[in-house]
Amino acid sequence: MSEQAPGVRIGGLTVVYKTPAGELPAVRDISLTLEPGSITGIVGESGSGKSTLALSLLNAVQPPGRIAAGSVEIDGLGDVAGLKGEELRKARGKHIGYVFQAAQNSLNPLKTVGKQLLDLGRSHGVEDLRGLVREAKELLGRMGLDGTRVLDSHQHELSGGMRQRVGIMLALVLNAHLVVLDEPTTALDMITQANILKIVREVHAERGLTTLVITHDIGVVAEVADRLAVMYGGRLVEQGPTREVLGSPRHPYTRGLIRAIPQLVGDIDEAQALPGRPPTLATVPKEGCVFRERCPLRMDVCDDVDPEAVSDGPRVVACHAVNVKEHA
Numbered sequence: 001m002s003e004q005a006p007g008v009r010i011g012g013l014t015v016v017y018k019t020p021a022g023e024l025p026a027v028r029d030i031s032l033t034l035e036p037g038s039i040t041g042i043v044g045e046s047g048s049g050k051s052t053l054a055l056s057l058l059n060a061v062q063p064p065g066r067i068a069a070g071s072v073e074i075d076g077l078g079d080v081a082g083l084k085g086e087e088l089r090k091a092r093g094k095h096i097g098y099v100f101q102a103a104q105n106s107l108n109p110l111k112t113v114g115k116q117l118l119d120l121g122r123s124h125g126v127e128d129l130r131g132l133v134r135e136a137k138e139l140l141g142r143m144g145l146d147g148t149r150v151l152d153s154h155q156h157e158l159s160g161g162m163r164q165r166v167g168i169m170l171a172l173v174l175n176a177h178l179v180v181l182d183e184p185t186t187a188l189d190m191i192t193q194a195n196i197l198k199i200v201r202e203v204h205a206e207r208g209l210t211t212l213v214i215t216h217d218i219g220v221v222a223e224v225a226d227r228l229a230v231m232y233g234g235r236l237v238e239q240g241p242t243r244e245v246l247g248s249p250r251h252p253y254t255r256g257l258i259r260a261i262p263q264l265v266g267d268i269d270e271a272q273a274l275p276g277r278p279p280t281l282a283t284v285p286k287e288g289c290v291f292r293e294r295c296p297l298r299m300d301v302c303d304d305v306d307p308e309a310v311s312d313g314p315r316v317v318a319c320h321a322v323n324v325k326e327h328a
């Protein structure tokens, strides 16, 4: 892969998990482009399929899950949905930096962070291991940690927030140009969170990265992302430039998500929780719109016909009610 920010084109991606009721889709027919050099945020409530989509970028969906259809084209790597074995292992880490959702718990409890860093470097053929350690310390220092101390520590000696920052360091240290951050700031207090998001933005700009941030917290996306994609029940319901989507959300789900956030609404008394609960794999409707059970704009057609994603300039919305209104 080139030393520049790669573009990523996800096309018609469907990922299923095997369940007692058969194989059910957690991600269904999703198409999404990550422009080179952009930060894209994916938001949605728990269970909407965000992590499954992110894992597909590394072809790392584990059984009982599998990519059932579609492609994930990454510039310089080709369709990673078709990569296997050694090729795939090399692509991970070196080309794609990844912070897993449970970053606080993903370190090896028996080895110091420094030893794990060296293992990571060796397994990706890094020759200048001293340089790697220097880089790791620099990144940890920027995130407000004492790099030397952290590298000498075992997992149990670090707080959840410190482990999370170690996870971010490990995702960035190999100089991958595509970086996927799954809930990068969940264990952090507000001030540390703001600081980490600032560093994510800085490193993104300095190194020329393409970055994907997965979060249930729309405030995080508002803070960092150029583009925003909203997932519900395994479908992408709305996407567009972050400012436009947050400023004038079109899909009723996006509107509901935004109305539920006091910081974005501007007044805690105005914030209204989104009624109802998101579907699970077993309850997500197989036909029609996945959001209809909670939708204030529900129409008859929503029961039978899955709304198509309709583009309007940089905005894309999949909703019968919105698209009828705006294209009438």
Ligand SMILES: Nc1ncnc2c1ncn2[C@@H]1O[C@H](COP(=O)(O)OP(=O)(O)OP(=O)(O)O)[C@@H](O)[C@H]1O
Pocket: 017, 018, 019, 026, 044, 045, 046, 047, 048, 049, 050, 051, 052, 053, 063, 064, 065, 101, 216, 279, 280, 281
């Ligand atoms: N290993 C698995 N086996 C069966 N179902 C799974 C498995 N992993 C995830 N799922 C289901 O797939 C759906 C999507 O899960 P996923 O973790 O991708 O969502 P998410 O939006 O990232 O949610 P969260 O923020 O809670 O992680 C959920 O209904 C989840 O229960």
